[in-house]
Amino acid sequence: MAINFSQLKKLNEGKTKVIYENPDDPKTVYMRFKDDITAGDGAKHDIIEGKALIDWQTNRDIFEYLNRCGVQTHYISSPEEKVSVVKKLDQKINLEVVSRRVATGSILHWGNAVEGTRYDPPITQFHYKDDPLHDPLLDEKYVEFIIAKKNGWEYRKMVEFNVEVFLHLERAFAHFNIQLVDMKLEYGIIDGDVYLIDEITGGSFRLWPYAKENPDLNQANVLSELDSKGRLDKDTYRMGETLDKVFSKFAVIANITKNFKDLKVN
Ligand SMILES: Nc1ncnc2c1ncn2[C@@H]1O[C@H](COP(=O)(O)OP(=O)(O)OP(=O)(O)O)[C@@H](O)[C@H]1O
Ligand SMILES: [Mg+2]
Structure with a gap:
């Protein structure tokens, strides 16, 4: 079943991702990718439709590889397109x-x-x-x-x-x-x-x-x-x-x- 983000508390929103609480597990959060692209510390900004999906795939494949290599990362899983579950930062x-x-x-x-x-x-x-x-x-x-x-x-x-x-x-x-x-x-x-x-x-x-x-x-x-x-x-x-x-x-x-x-x- 798709995650209903409109019902979840937004903890943080940056230039390329939104962080939502995970009500089922307070030790983790949802990381949702956006279509935004920025450069020059935010001075240049555009929206590229489909970029969130591409970034989510790249990020998933790289973090899964690094986890297999034994690197200590926050990445846990990717339950649906554009969304990953990660350990919540203290x-x-x-x-x-x-x-x-x-x-x-x-x-x-x-x-x-x-x-x-x-x-x-x-x-x-x-x-x-x-x-x-x-x-x-x-x-x-x-x-x-x-x-x-x-x-x-x-x-x-x-x-x-x-x-x-x-x-x-x-x-x-x-x-x-x-x-x-x-x-x-x-x-x-x-x-x-x-x-x-x-x-x-x-x-x-x-x-x-x-x-x-x-x-x-x-x-x-x-x-x-x-x-x-x-x-x-x-x-x-x-x-x-x-x-x-x-x-x-x-x-x-x-x-x-x-x-x-x-x-x-x-
Ligand atoms: N495991 C995590 N738990 C909680 N927050 C996280 C985690 N990983 C990343 N974040 C936060 O997600 C936020 C949104 O990311 P994004 O890259 O969109 O921000 P940004 O605009 O680049 O700003 P920043 O300069 O803070 O990175 C950032 O503040 C980042 O620190
Ligand atoms: Mg960032």
């Missing part, structure tokens, strides 16, 4: 945790990185979540200090989880000749521990197809090995492509992640 951690394998995007502007530089292991950066302030970056030295001197176990776990998740997803996309370039994740506290929460969809990462059959991805700069113009992710939207084109790229991602269920995990 405490939000107001950070976006970014991992980068290949330098591109904002790091080229505020850092001195050369596009295509390969980071090994992937680097992790924390951004304080605040749209009006454009999600400022936390100083790396400060994070190191918190971990080393202030028992910042949550930060340590987030770094560990972020790299772990990055490597699992990088390996998964590699089966489809695609490089996971970078990625943004969110975490929260559930039952006193750090959990991967929120969503992983086309807006969470950059995906660049391989430019050739057997790319050499173990060099200092991998730009020539990758087809950045063939990008599948939300950069298409940021760069002003038509909404139809953006939708078709997100659909390609969902068509890839639907195969994650067949991947072996180790």
Whole structure:
């Protein structure tokens, strides 16, 4: 039977999802995807009909894969289209945790990185979540200090989880000749521990197809090995492509992640 959301209490509504209480289980909530797409911390905003369904599929297939890999995530199940059940957050951690394998995007502007530089292991950066302030970056030295001197176990776990998740997803996309370039994740506290929460969809990462059959991805700069113009992710939207084109790229991602269920995990 379909869930009647008009009768459920809305706990939170963000740019891309609505969170509803689950009257049958106070330890979980419903996460319902919306057709909205935003960029520039909400400055650019559109509705793409059908995007909620595509995002829900991508998110479901990625989280089910990560759960199989043994990552501690909030994801439980997807009882109907556009709706997932997740463990309810006890405490939000107001950070976006970014991992980068290949330098591109904002790091080229505020850092001195050369596009295509390969980071090994992937680097992790924390951004304080605040749209009006454009999600400022936390100083790396400060994070190191918190971990080393202030028992910042949550930060340590987030770094560990972020790299772990990055490597699992990088390996998964590699089966489809695609490089996971970078990625943004969110975490929260559930039952006193750090959990991967929120969503992983086309807006969470950059995906660049391989430019050739057997790319050499173990060099200092991998730009020539990758087809950045063939990008599948939300950069298409940021760069002003038509909404139809953006939708078709997100659909390609969902068509890839639907195969994650067949991947072996180790
Ligand atoms: N397991 C969870 N339990 C409760 N709330 C959650 C859970 N996972 C994610 N949320 C919350 O769902 C809300 C809606 O998500 P959405 O991504 O639409 O928000 P947003 O506009 O991006 O805002 P935010 O900057 O808070 O993420 C967010 O506040 C997010 O923290
Ligand atoms: Mg969000």
